[in-house]
Amino acid sequence: MRLAFKIALRFLTSSKGQTALIAIGIAVGISVQIFIGSLIEGLQVSLLDATIGSASQITVNPEEKNTPIDDLQDIENWLTETYDEITAITPTLTQGGFLKIGDNTEQVVFRGFDLNKANEIYKFDAAITEGTYTLKENEVILGVDLAKNNNLKIGETYDIITPEGTISALKIVGFFDLKVASINQSWIIGSIDLARDIFDFSSSQGTAIELQISEPFDADLLTEEMTLTSTQKDVKFDNWKVQNEQLLSGLNGQSTSSLMIQVFVVISVVLGIASVLAITVLQKSRQLGILKAMGLNDRTSSFVFLFQGIILGILGGILGIIFGLGLLWSFTKFALNPDGTPVVPIFVNYGFIGLSGLIAVAASTLASIIPAQKSKKLSPIEVIKNG
Template sequence: MNLAFKIATRFLAKSKGQTALISLGIGIGIAVLIFIGSLIEGLQIDLLDSTIGNASHITISNREKSESVESYGDIEEVLKEESRITEVSPNISSGAFISFSDEFIQVLFRGFDFERAEGIYAFEDSLTEGSKMPSGDEVLLGLAIAEENGIEIGDTVKVTAPEAESTELKVSGFIDLKVAALNESWVVGDIEKAKEIFGFKEDEVSSIEMQVEEPFSADAIALELESEIARDDLRYRDWKASNEQLLSGLSGQSTSSLMIQVFVIISVVLGISSVLAITVMQKSRQIGILKAMGIKDSTASLVFLMQGFILGIFGGILGIVFGIGLLFVFTKFALNADGTPVVPIYIDPLFIAVSGLVAVVSATIASVIPAIKSKNLSPIEVIRNG
């Protein structure tokens, strides 16, 4: 092993230009691998975050849309036992009208326990004006509702619910939920006030929303909850069922990224294998002499395996440096108008380490055919043919 390693390093050192060229080729291949993988992963994380980052992953509601979820406290006791659920927020949701300056605006009134809902909706981060969450007779308005109707903080609006008297509420702030449809329709208030306005009993809510630790397991968790809670009146909906097109797009991205990475690896392997095969021919006389001096066939083949291994290490290191550098350059030059990166890059240390390992493994595999050729060289024929 030591002898094969020494001979391999000597061969590589003697052909410095060739060694540098192969290492550079491996490095570029691994850099592309890291760049494409990190770019796609960053894009997927950004898409998921913008789609479901501040939304419910699983929603429990009544199978009848017009009916409420009764005895929701019993359901929450079951949810507390599920460690994969990170946030739980009961809420009241109902269509209503708000009136201001003789204008009637159709809205969706949503009542929350803000301390519990914050983990899902991040209302405090969404506040554009106002300094606190509403309580009692206060509400937050979607930003578009306020702008289109000239409503300001401190104004009073009347909320009219079906089959209920109008209720006057004070506007305490505006929220920008980053979705036009929500900004144009949401009026957000305290859950207890919402129960009072819409005539809900103390143990009733419209739905129970939750987020889970691993969003892609939401459908499986929803099925388990349905079995554990065992109530025929409830409906369980996960975000995946509502975002089939998004999932299809993410799957397509992952497949295309994998195909690119596979073809990059194949090209790297073929390039190394062809160069090392030529090296066998170039070094055939030296190998023949070494065999004539008593070196075993296995040691001769191990020389080229060692060469592949060493080249893989050098190429992997270069690839990691080039890849991270390429990602850094991309985030500095591919920018939106506000100065943020077009695609936020997600750097996964494990993925980068695996990419470096791929360089070593692929280079070693690429040296197998040259190693077999060197093993089969006959020292007598090589020396005779000079």
């Protein structure tokens, strides 16, 4: 084994140009694999964060539409005690109404939250553009577009009218921007206790429980389990996958296309290495013939080319990782939005990068099997006789 390794190293160093060319070829393939894989993963992470990163991933809704959920706190307690996967949970009360602005009224959606809990989902502390989300009594925050379109100011008080005709006064203490136009144009957010007072709900009632989980892609499995184990028969469990089927289909399509590209890149690397090493067998056949005549056995001669494949794979893998990280860095510096942020945020998965390096070694080793087998068949007498 040691002799085979030394001969392989000698063959590689005696043809430095050829060795460098093969290593660079491997590196280019692996760098493309790293770049494409990281780009697609970054795009998916970005899309998921924009879509469900600050939204409910599983929602407990009433079985019968437009009816309240009773015993809201009991259901919340059961969920938090039963499922460790839950990372954030908040009871909500959502109702439509009309905001009276002078002689006009604006149709709005009033959302009552336990704001400390809801902040873990909606990130109000980061979404506030003016004022505060720390609310007292009749205080609320509004979407920036709702405020802008109606020239509403912080500190002013307006009436909200329920569908039943009840009128309640609301004091504006802040504006938020949740990056969704429909939300910014219609939402008024207050405490869940204020919502209960306005819309005449009892202290134990609400319209939903919203939660986020540690693995968003497991939301469908978790909702099935919740449905089976729940003792509350007047509620149902919905998840973001059902509500975002087109997004999920797009993400799956991206993953499949990325995988196909990476597979074909690896195949091209394997074929390239195999062809070059096969030529190397011919180039080094005279030396191999002499070595075999001196006592080098077939097994050792085959290991010469296997070691060459492993060495080339290691060199190519290291260079490929360096090139790939360089491509990712360049992309974040030159492909920019007008505000200077990257067009697609790059998500660096070190596990994937390490796997790509291992794939380089495995592909190179696999490619060396054919020339290794070919070297075993060389007859030292024929090679030396025919030159």
